[in-house]
Each structure stands twice: as C-alpha cells, then as structure tokens.
Amino acid sequence: MRSVLVDTTIFEATGLTKQYGIAFALQDINMIVRAGDIYGFVGENGAGKTTLMKIIGGLVHPTSGKISLFGKDDKNQLDLVRRQIGFLIERPALYPHLTAEENLIFYCQIYGINDPNRITDVLQAVNLTNVGKKKISDFSLGMRQRLGLAVALLNDPKFLVLDEPINGLDPSGIVEVRKILEYLANEKKVSILISSHILSELQLLATKFGFIHKGRLIKEISADELLKSAEKQICIRTPDPEVTAQILKDELQIEYITISETEEIQIPKENADLEKVMSVLLQRGIQIQGINLSTPNLENYYMDLIGGSNS
Template identity: 75%
Template sequence: MTQTIFEAKGLSKQYGESFALQDVYMTIGVGDIYGFVGENGAGKTTLMKIIGGLVHPTHGEISLFEKKDTKAVHEARRKVGFLIERPALYPNLNAKQNLTFYCRAFGIKDKSRIAEVLQAVSLADAGSKLTSEYSLGMKQRLGLAIALLNDPKFLVLDEPINGLDPSGIVEVRKILEKLSKEQGVTILISSHILSELQLLATQYGFIHKGRLIKEASAEELLHTAETKICIRTADPAATLQILKSELQLETITISEAGEIQIPKESTNLEELMSFFLQRGIHIEGINLSAPNLENYYMDLIAGGNE
C-alpha cells in the first residue's frame, strides 16, 4: 500500500534572480490533511501549480503516489483534484451544465458523478440557477465539486475558504472532514484563516520566502507551541518597557491587537499581578491563550528564519 502521496526533494523555482521556491523538501502521507501555512508570496501557490503540472520546477524533483518519472507523474495526476485560485466557471450555465462540460474535458464518461459531487458539496438543490447568481460560497463549493469529479485520492486546495462568510467556512470544513474520514482522501490545503486551518489539519508545513522552514504534526504543535499570558493595558508600549527593565522578561511581545504577550513558563501569574498592583498599573484584561497556529508560525519566523 502506498504510504506517501506526495514528496518534493530539493524543489526550486526561479524567476530571473528571484526564487519562488528554494530547496524545498516536503512529504505528505496517505490520509493526511496537510495545512500549508505562509504569507502571500511565500511559495504556496507555486508549489501547488508544480503538483498540477502548470509550472515546471527549475531544480529538484517531485513524486506523486510514489511515481517519479515524468510520464508516470503525469498519469498520477489523474488521481488528483485541484482547486487552485478561483474556480473557472461559466456564468451562463448552471451547476449541472458546468459539471457536464468538465466531465467532457476530463474524459469522465460516468455522468452519475455529477449528482454525487453536487450532493457532496451541498449543491444538489441548486437547480437551474445560473452560476452568475451564486454567492461566493456557492462558487467555491462548485469549484470543489469540479475537483471531485474524477473521484480523486488527493485534493490540492489553494485558499478554498478565504472570502467566505462564517457559515460558508463551516460548510467547506465539514465537507473536507467527511471526505477525509469517510473516503480516505488526502488533502493539501492552504489558508490565511489559521484558526480554521487548526481545526482541520493533521500535519503542517510552514513556508517563508520560498523555503519550507518546518514540518510538524498537529500533536507536535499542541505540545510545543507556548501558552501565553495576554494582558491588556491603556499603554501597552510603556508597560512592556517596565516589564523588560524591572523583571528582565525579554521574551515579551505586543500582538497586532495590542495585547502584551508573555510566555507562561517565563513568569508566575500571581507574582505578575502583585507587581502590577505595587506599581499602580491598571490592567484592563488578562487571559491565557491556548497554543495556536498563528503564534506558532510567527514564533518560527521570529526565531531566526527571516
């Protein structure tokens, strides 16, 4: 039985003097939901396009379903479903007509797949409604239906939930969870909504400026990411300086939301509160943050991977 769905070895993609990917080693195992994390321009979409054969690497190699030579990889792509960037839909056709077109394009003769994938993405009742009238969430789900037409064993999804409202995000997550658990589909998914990705992924790859800086399991993330004490004050910058100078807490940071964040292991909460009372520093709020994907990624970058 195949144990590895996708593997990259020394993968690079260069445009002129710039690298979109540089010396990437990456492994996705059977049954993984692999969360691909990185900022805009980090190289996520480039790697997904290489998997799909839309972009050719400058250096390195990939394998799909443990097939390495060019012809075998091309054949293996028949078992992969792709949703990269926005789905290409015909606005003057309804869902069934769009899917009929893609069945012909993909050489899929079993038209029963159309009803099956519409049911899978909760669009079975869309009827004759033209896709030009669809909400963004409906368009994304129809794009996912197109990716599922060939009954793939591996799904490659580039930002499938970005721009969706909360209910749309939950719908897509439930669909992907069901595909993974009930059909054993392996999934590579990128998203900027890291809190949502954390609810779904079993493995992670963290990419920064074209380099894959770490791979980790969800369990490893839970055990190694720091729990932080989060403090809200009227003047976080001044409070930060006081804490650094008087308590020598050099690992303190201020989040984008303006909260002072202190690793829980570096101080005692009771002593910290006593310190604030003695200095007359008013605390507007204090809480513990559970380990989360956003903090983990930002700590990776801050730890010397800039």
C-alpha cells in the first residue's frame, strides 16, 4: 500500500479558461484536489465538468491559465505524470467482441504494462473475476462501467478522474461502484475527482465538493462544512399542507413554516419539538402521509447556490 502525504496537492488549476469562439466552456477556474480527497464535482450539463477533466487528461488544451499535476506544470512533465492517473471520461472504450480479460490485455499493451498479475488484480478490485469468456456485447451496463473502471486502474493510479461513472446504473450497481471507490480511497489511498448527476449518492461518497455553473467554479465546501451549513428540519406530508401548516402555527406558535414545491411542510428543528408536532396532528385528526427529520442535502444546497448565482 502506498503512503501519500495528506497535504500533497494532486491537481491544481490556476486561472484556467477554455474558450470556443465567443463561448466560454471554463472561465478563470481556481481549484485544488489534495491527496486523500474524494472531490465531488457538481454542475449541470454543459457546466464545464467534462472539459476540465479532458484538460487534466491532455485531451483538450486550455485557452489560458494553467494546471499542475503532482506539483508539475511543465508540458513534458505533465505528460509523464499523467501515467499516474486513471481516467474514465464519458463511456469506457471497450471492444464488444472481446472478453474482459482480452480488453485488459489490449490496454496493458497500450500502456506498456508487463505485470502478469495486474489484470487479475483489477478484475478482483471491480468484482469481475467470474465473467469468464463472456463477450463485452453480453455485459450489462453496470458490468461495462466496472470494466471501464478496471481499465482506469491498470496503471495503479494515485489519482482517478471519473466522469459520471454511475450514469445509467441500477441501484445495486450504484452501490457496488460506490463501495469500490471507497475501498480505493480508504485502503489504496487513491485521490478521486468524480462528477455525477446523482447528488444523493455523491453526498455519501465525497469528502469535498466543487460547484461549477456556466463554466465558473462558484463554491468549494468540505463534506463537514456541508453538514453544518443547514439546520435540520421536521418534514411532514399531509393531504392538505396549507391547512396543516396553519394549525401548527396557531397551536404551537411557530412563526417559520414553509411549504416546498413538492408540498412538503418544513419546520426548522430548533423552532419545534417533534413530539409536540405529532401530538397536535393526532389530536386534530390530521392524516399523516409521512414525517421525518431531514439533514442538509447536497441537491438543495446546489440549487440554492445556482439560484443565487449570476445566470
């Protein structure tokens, strides 16, 4: 197992800008991924996430600004240190008429990897040791994504760059990929930059978040800061939320009650006691369709951010 200094900078962007004609894909991005980070990259389609990842991989060149990888920023040095990075950008490039092992043999030849045990190791890491001679054309989407991750792991990377690795997976496939990434981060000390539209899943995995909107990085926040950023709320679902909200205001003298777009009643935890709320609802014969105590939510945080950003 490799040991990596906690304060080591794995990736840094300084004033990074990518322009196509008059349109900006990225504008003045300043961003750091440090050793040990699982950096969740959050943004809408077209926000610039994939462009930045392609710049890290050398597939796209910035218009201005610069990047460094493992402290290196010279072009020749960047080409060398990219060998320490595993990439899964968009869909994995796999040969459908070959088996998993044959695909990995091909990529070993491309990367100049001669270790005969490496293919077995990466198949084991992504739980694909039992696929035998099955062709890729017969793989499920989840199996293809895991094989794509195996390709990204062939060079034993210190840094993984993953663009939507759980896109299109069923719930069990999503959980499986999350467990693989947690193992790589916690046991193998691999730093990870990952984007996903499934923000609830990203919140379970990431230790740090960067929010990009229309090519601009508008906020960075740690997972701990996210949890402290919003108060817990009592969330209630009833057939008539407006009437129920008014009853709670009158009976418990609660001033601040909101009704969300999904018609969920939301009360800050500090403004009400859950047992008293339940008692009032039962006494007044209010039908309760659901009640729970919510915690800060990455999706809500992101929507609040872009709602308040320049659009």
